[in-house]
Amino acid sequence: MAAMDGEAPHVSSRDDAVSLDAQDPLSRFRKEFAIPSKAQLKAESLQGAEARDESSADGTASVYLCGNSLGPQPMLVSTRIQQHLTTWSSQGVFGHFKSLAGLPTWLDADSKASESIAPMVGAKTSEVAVMQTLTANLHFLMGAFYKPKLDGRHKIILETKAFPSDHFVVESQIIHHSLDPRSSMVTISPPSASHSLLPTDHVLSVINEHAKDTALLLLPGIQFYTGQLLDIPLITSHARSLGIFVVWDLAHAVANVPLQLHDWGVDAAAWCSYKYLNSGPGTIGGLFVHERHATSGNRLAGWWGSSKGTRFAMDNSYTPIPGAAGFQLSNPSIFDITALNASLEVFAQAGGMKPLRAKSLKLTAYLESLLLKSAEYSKLFEIITPKDPEQRGAQLSLKLADGLLDVVMHELVLRSVVVDERQPDVVRVAPAPLFNSFEDCWLFVDAFSEALKISVKAKEGIVEVGVTKQPEKTT
Ligand SMILES: Cc1ncc(COP(=O)(O)O)c(C=O)c1O
Structure with missing residues (x-):
């Protein structure tokens, strides 16, 4: 039929x-999962x-x-994790540099994950980093790009029914800059109490109303409660045309709907990988930073975001990697990244x-x-x-x-x-x-x-x- x-x-x-x-x-991919x-x-x-x-x-x-x-767990996860356990038990520290069975070395596991995930979100490889967790990544992005004291724009717009963590991120970022959430935090509610959805024209009208002093917009690609997919390209281009930095929380959108973050001009985005990406509870998240911001922003620094060439020089000179990789702080958990990479292999096989x-x-x-x-x-x-x-x-x-x-x-x-x-x-x-x-x-x-x-x-x-x-x- x-x-x-x-x-x-x-x-x-x-x-x-x-x-x-x-x-x-x-339908043949169902057997690739432990249901x-x-x-x-x-x-x-x-x-x-x-x-x-x-x-x-x-x-x-x-x-x-x-x-x-x-x-659910992709069958390939335990195979790949076991391969890295064997690499660890048989090679010890050399696993950082030595590849067995075609696996990425531990030093390269993060770049391999970025290559695999970039097509899932419609990004260039240099625009994505597989790192940390969703809430932490939202903080890192705001740490870099929310600068209310520099340009006078102090408001952050988000939805009234935002996922609590997103609400807390915005509230605490505002307080961190010694501002008051009551005047710097704007929330978008549905147009009437009987509605739970956010019509696009309503979102745009709230943005217009606060545009003059708004620094940043944080919205969900897909709203966790209603399942509504927002018009990411239209809202992004409208807010950007008014000078607002646009961040999307893609927790429920990544690996669920096609995304074109680069072409849509999205400034930045973050996601987790335990939902539709099937990479395991609490596993590593990801972020996107558009290439026009490859070297901008007051990013927080750690050695993993510093140039690979000098990372081990131990000379305390920070040379941020241009692009999203420069947001990394620590060397990532290989088991987390391996679970994600294994899951991404299945997505690639499915086309x-x-x-x-x-x-x-x-x-x-x-x-x-x-x-x-x-x-x-x-x-x-x-x-x-x-x-x-x-x-x-x-x-x-x-x-x-x-x-x-x-x-x-x-x-x-x-x-x-x-x-x-x-x-x-x-x-x-x-x-x-x-x-x-x-x-x-x-x-x-x-x-x-x-x-x-x-x-x-x-x-x-x-x-x-x-x-x-x-x-x-x-x-
Ligand atoms: C929309 C949304 N934002 C933020 C989070 C928090 O994610 P994490 O605990 O990975 O930081 C979640 C978790 O499910 C979520 O659904």
């Missing part, structure tokens, strides 16, 4: 979903988690639609973001169409993510009627369906095209309908559900 890009294939049965998977050229089995999710010991009996009903894969929070986005448009549209067809329950939730496929990535955010979330999440976990929640009432579901299937979407909607049914009965007191609160998710 052929489907146009972004159009939901017209199917509804599980068999139809399976047949869509059979026609999907990317937890139902039994593994129930395990309480490592021994239990290691046993994987695919012949039992519980041995089959869970429905893992949570790559927006933590991507990069173009084919992935083509599948993602179909997959998310399919999920949406199944949800909209579940008419019996459709009054119990609303999809708050934009309907326009150009304004979203993989994720759909489902806002539930009051008081249903805890029971719905409890019932989904019982059915080995992994999605995440945002209190008080949102379930986020993200079919990632590299490892998720049409069948996953079908199974989710089936389980979600059941969960909604039970949650309504529980609310009315018809059934009792022993809800144990899910652990707080941090990402």
Whole structure:
């Protein structure tokens, strides 16, 4: 059954979903990932988690639609990490300079990672650095480019519902410059209380209103709560034309939607790699600095950002590497970088973001169409993510009627369906095209309908559900 890009294939049965998977050229990549089995999710010991009996009903894969929070482990990660462990155990310190089995030396692992990630974000290799973590990178970028005392522009614009870490970064940067967030921090709220999205013209009007004394704009490429993909090129060019330095938080956009950071003229950006980049919990992040800023900014210095040629001269003369690499401070964790490089190998095998986005448009549209067809329950939730496929990535955010979330999440976990929640009432579901299937979407909607049914009965007191609160998710 052929489907146009972004159009939901017209199917509804599980068999139809399976047949869509059979026609999907990317479906072969699912086996490159360790998708937890139902039994593994129930395990309480490592021994239990290691046993994987695919012949039992519980041995089959869970429905893992949570790559927006933590991507599953690519099989290649343990192979590559083991190769570096062997390099370490067999070569000791020489691993810094000696390459075994075609692996990058430890001295070159960061540049190799930059080469691999540059096409994922539409950047030149010199414009990206794989380093530190997202929040730290936002601070490093602002440390370099937010200079309120020099040019008099002191305001930073961000969204009212920014991810808390972004809010804290902006607030503390302002305080760090002895300014007051009450006058220097401008937040963009949706145009009315009944909206959760940020229309582009509304964003532009807030920028216009504060343009004269605004130094910097920080926005998310994709908003973590609603899944809205903002118009990065238009907002960037508008803000820049008013003299504002534009920074994007790409936590939910990198490896989810195609990005052209260089061509769009973005000043700077930062991201993490544990979500759609599938590189492991808390692993190394990345940043982008446009080449026009290759040598500008009051960057904070460390030896890894200093010229490779003189790095070991120990003469205390700092010669920053032009471009993003010059923002590095420390020698990076090889295990972090190796996990990222291994994951990027899988993305490269899949052909990069173009084919992935083509599948993602179909997959998310399919999920949406199944949800909209579940008419019996459709009054119990609303999809708050934009309907326009150009304004979203993989994720759909489902806002539930009051008081249903805890029971719905409890019932989904019982059915080995992994999605995440945002209190008080949102379930986020993200079919990632590299490892998720049409069948996953079908199974989710089936389980979600059941969960909604039970949650309504529980609310009315018809059934009792022993809800144990899910652990707080941090990402
Ligand atoms: C939008 C956004 N910004 C910032 C962060 C914080 O990331 P980190 O803990 O890697 O600094 C996250 C984490 O999920 C996020 O989603």
